[in-house]
Amino acid sequence: MEPNIASPAALIGDPGRAAMLQLLMDGRAHPAGALAWAAGLTAQAASNHLARLVDGGLVTVEREGRHRYYRLANAEVAHALEALAVLAAPVRSLEQPRSPKARALRDGRCCYGHLAGRLGIAVADGLVDRGLIVPADDKLYAVTASGRAWFEDLGLDLASLRSKRGAARQCLDWTERRHHLAGPLGVALLSRMADLAWIDADKASRAVRLTALGRQELLARLGVDLEAVEGREAA
Known part of the structure; x- marks a missing residue:
């Protein structure tokens, strides 16, 4: 059975989620507030998008006390994002x-x-x-x-x-x-x-x-x- 590439493609394809993923390309973990600001989203919208990215396996979340920090799940996600950037006009x-x-x-x-x-x-x-x-x-x-x-x-x-x-x-x-x-x-x-x-x-x-x-x-x-x-x- 062929892998379902439509699922990660749909996650990346949203402009707000794409903006947050691009910020995470620095390899660091970022709080939801910083990602929301970078993507021009409200806190609630960013939280919903991040939940979808975590469920889709593109992003992982690390908890420190009451705070949550998000990073790319692995290097493969970064390679996919960089390849898409090259394909873009x-x-x-x-x-x-x-x-x-x-x-x-x-x-x-x-x-x-x-x-x-x-x-x-x-x-x-x-x-x-x-x-x-x-x-x-x-x-x-x-x-x-x-x-x-x-x-x-x-x-x-x-x-x-x-x-x-x-x-x-x-x-x-x-x-x-x-x-x-x-x-x-x-x-x-x-x-x-x-x-x-x-x-x-x-x-x-x-x-x-x-x-x-x-x-x-x-x-x-x-x-x-x-x-x-x-x-x-x-x-």
Whole structure:
């Protein structure tokens, strides 16, 4: 019997639920009030939508005292949302003058725990150009011997990063239409970059900003010069 894809598709298809799911793409747990505000819904409407998402297996809820916090059920939900974003018609505002929020999300954002946007693409390109990871079959990246040494020098334990779907995966970026690094390795790299103060995460959105120290380190370690890229695009 074929799986009933109509059920999750119907859940995602509602604009209010889709807006809440997109906020949850940052990989964090959010209270219903924050999700209601992001989706432009009343508290009661958001509660009803969240109940349906939980019943449909797309979202899980965690209780802390009297409070409830919601997050995506698993990485598969995030992959489905990212794939749908790629299938959607290109957003014209991305090529025109954009709001600061939209511009920040395109420049760098958290995609279910890993780095996306222009910053994510630049990091993935730098890793590939230096021969640290190599595109492989089934939308995976193979980590080379020099790559293992590079990541371990950064403080990552690759032996602990295991997944049935592969520790390093290619994720098609919905704004850039190119691949960035996902999977457990991508998640660990983003977390380590935050620990090293290379990036700052916007608490109110999925936006991620590269710090001055981060610019220096990415240039030294990966040859990534984001200032040059931004300069060419502004010209």
